[in-house]
Amino acid sequence: MAQKVKLSTIAEKLGLSTATVSLALRDSPLVAEVTRERIKEEARTSGYIYNRRAASLRTSKSGIVGVCVHDIMNPFYGEILKSIENELDRHRQTFVLCNHYDDLSKQRAFLDTMLQLGADGLIMSPAIGTPASDIRLAEDNDLPVTLIARTVEGSGVTSFRGDDTYGMSLVVQHLIDEGHRRIAMIGGTDLTSTGRDRELGYRQALEAAGIPFRPEWRIQGPRSRHSGFDAAAEFLAIPDRPEAVVCFSDLVALGLMYGLSRAGLRPGVDIAVCGYDDIDEAAIAMPPLTTVSNGQSEVGRRAAGALLVRLAGEPARESLELITPELRVRRSSRLAQTGD
Amino acid sequence: MAQKVKLSTIAEKLGLSTATVSLALRDSPLVAEVTRERIKEEARTSGYIYNRRAASLRTSKSGIVGVCVHDIMNPFYGEILKSIENELDRHRQTFVLCNHYDDLSKQRAFLDTMLQLGADGLIMSPAIGTPASDIRLAEDNDLPVTLIARTVEGSGVTSFRGDDTYGMSLVVQHLIDEGHRRIAMIGGTDLTSTGRDRELGYRQALEAAGIPFRPEWRIQGPRSRHSGFDAAAEFLAIPDRPEAVVCFSDLVALGLMYGLSRAGLRPGVDIAVCGYDDIDEAAIAMPPLTTVSNGQSEVGRRAAGALLVRLAGEPARESLELITPELRVRRSSRLAQTGD
DNA sequence: CTGAAAGCGCTTACAG
DNA sequence: CTGAAAGCGCTTACAG
Numbered sequence: 001m002a003q004k005v006k007l008s009t010i011a012e013k014l015g016l017s018t019a020t021v022s023l024a025l026r027d028s029p030l031v032a033e034v035t036r037e038r039i040k041e042e043a044r045t046s047g048y049i050y051n052r053r054a055a056s057l058r059t060s061k062s063g064i065v066g067v068c069v070h071d072i073m074n075p076f077y078g079e080i081l082k083s084i085e086n087e088l089d090r091h092r093q094t095f096v097l098c099n100h101y102d103d104l105s106k107q108r109a110f111l112d113t114m115l116q117l118g119a120d121g122l123i124m125s126p127a128i129g130t131p132a133s134d135i136r137l138a139e140d141n142d143l144p145v146t147l148i149a150r151t152v153e154g155s156g157v158t159s160f161r162g163d164d165t166y167g168m169s170l171v172v173q174h175l176i177d178e179g180h181r182r183i184a185m186i187g188g189t190d191l192t193s194t195g196r197d198r199e200l201g202y203r204q205a206l207e208a209a210g211i212p213f214r215p216e217w218r219i220q221g222p223r224s225r226h227s228g229f230d231a232a233a234e235f236l237a238i239p240d241r242p243e244a245v246v247c248f249s250d251l252v253a254l255g256l257m258y259g260l261s262r263a264g265l266r267p268g269v270d271i272a273v274c275g276y277d278d279i280d281e282a283a284i285a286m287p288p289l290t291t292v293s294n295g296q297s298e299v300g301r302r303a304a305g306a307l308l309v310r311l312a313g314e315p316a317r318e319s320l321e322l323i324t325p326e327l328r329v330r331r332s333s334r335l336a337q338t339g340d
Numbered sequence: 341m342a343q344k345v346k347l348s349t350i351a352e353k354l355g356l357s358t359a360t361v362s363l364a365l366r367d368s369p370l371v372a373e374v375t376r377e378r379i380k381e382e383a384r385t386s387g388y389i390y391n392r393r394a395a396s397l398r399t400s401k402s403g404i405v406g407v408c409v410h411d412i413m414n415p416f417y418g419e420i421l422k423s424i425e426n427e428l429d430r431h432r433q434t435f436v437l438c439n440h441y442d443d444l445s446k447q448r449a450f451l452d453t454m455l456q457l458g459a460d461g462l463i464m465s466p467a468i469g470t471p472a473s474d475i476r477l478a479e480d481n482d483l484p485v486t487l488i489a490r491t492v493e494g495s496g497v498t499s500f501r502g503d504d505t506y507g508m509s510l511v512v513q514h515l516i517d518e519g520h521r522r523i524a525m526i527g528g529t530d531l532t533s534t535g536r537d538r539e540l541g542y543r544q545a546l547e548a549a550g551i552p553f554r555p556e557w558r559i560q561g562p563r564s565r566h567s568g569f570d571a572a573a574e575f576l577a578i579p580d581r582p583e584a585v586v587c588f589s590d591l592v593a594l595g596l597m598y599g600l601s602r603a604g605l606r607p608g609v610d611i612a613v614c615g616y617d618d619i620d621e622a623a624i625a626m627p628p629l630t631t632v633s634n635g636q637s638e639v640g641r642r643a644a645g646a647l648l649v650r651l652a653g654e655p656a657r658e659s660l661e662l663i664t665p666e667l668r669v670r671r672s673s674r675l676a677q678t679g680d
Numbered sequence: 681c682t683g684a685a686a687g688c689g690c691t692t693a694c695a696g
Numbered sequence: 697c698t699g700a701a702a703g704c705g706c707t708t709a710c711a712g
Binding site: 051052072078081085141226262280 | 389390391392393394396397402412413415418419421422425434435436437438439452453455456457458481565566569595597598599601602620624625626
């Protein structure tokens, strides 16, 4: 490659100072219109590439926002991400993605990288066990943080997520309304706020209906399609097996339905299955999956919006913004019908 | 936040020069062991954060690798990405992700951002219509590029992908071996090398068996689960409908199977359906999906490896590295059996 | 083994 | 409306 073109290259060529060139390229009204056009033209034809590292070193703004979630291949996060991406794109922020796979050291490495790169902000769905101190470390170093999907107590920042307890109680109530009293819950873990809250919703709905909680009907763990599939065997082995199941997520429900079908049980006919999240696939699945809309796009949009407000100088405050979930009844939970 | 700690803060505190501190923190043997330990200890306790922008400005190495694909929510790319991530992690490269959604301007914006940030390299699955000049622009500005999944003629760089023509011919041959002669192909577009090559494999296998290609049995377009689902209606409306279908991808096949099931047709019983890619879900789907393993993890691993070699100074060369696909026969294509 | 000094490519007061 | 100069926080020869 030829000699690199920088501001001073353009300045020399046109007999101007780098200050003028710098201002012109950023459309400053301080520079005369004609000068500005000459400069821009020269930048274009000479193949000038703006060096953001240099600019960022000077201004301490990088135009980078880090986003860190458990796993972007999970459509639940994918849908949130799309909405964040949309929002940030419009504000010309570059968006750097990372999976932490609930590995604290991986998340911490990403955080350190963002600090080193001088990122402007961070949106994260914190890994299991994230200490509040990690978030304060970011905040203390001028890196505003917004949390999504999960909460960290004492972090001092805002979290956006669905009201998981309420949402799960809606599904369970729906199954009770359909005449079920033997309802299992599959998936999720005590280690995340999401897991705890959804189990709480399950228990509360049962209790409200006077149905005792039965630990053998609570299969913890699964959080993916594959583990939902594997859980089918475990579920089928339960003596005195329930005829209705709520799952921690749509992914778990979809995997479970694959597993049940393979064992010869027909979801939506022989057994009621519900999910959680209302990912895109839920509506076209076979059978179409009853679930709870968890407001992914709203979570993403509002979290990004809140971060942008922080970037504009607003101070941090610890708060929890709950998005109200909505029940979506489909065929997987309605054993009566078979048509439609 | 308190006064920011930088190299000179540590240097002053310990009565050393910034040169020594800089070397010590990077474990240079030039610095005496004891001094090194004192410096590291001070860095730790003072909460020093390494400023990569400053370092990068000086060294013109950023430690950043950009990765740009059509859509990371597509498990096909997701699986490639995991393998790239693994490889880059081990070389302590920060990995910046981007979806281009086949929007050239979005891809170009990402490319510009990477140039401005001084990224060390780029791995991309080029958007439809990517001009070779975009790739040369990167290469000309010291940003080595490696291509995955799709090829750009005249780009001058290496591409890694499965042998799509051969792979697709394997599936079609398999259906012919199962006794089918009326085989539709659903999904994919002429606009990508992948789409063209897979259709070519379909046609070649038909031709080799003396089966004429019938344009009304070729439904172009679908490339997602949702559009596969929608294609079911179109497929069902074909007069003189085929009883076997190969799909552009597993995602299309899985969506199509949902659509066919909803219409009352049983995939794997009433109609044979095959996918392409062998994503994780294929093996647990209902029915389990016959497909072609497309070597996602090998593509990712080798593409990342090739990029790392380029970072080490190897010159670019245009070449196409084909990964040999393998047929995975499962129940969706074997109408004879119903058990298992 | 350690230090003094220059320089990476920008932006930002300040002066005119 | 334009320019001269300092400085962002590192690393890299070079000298000792």
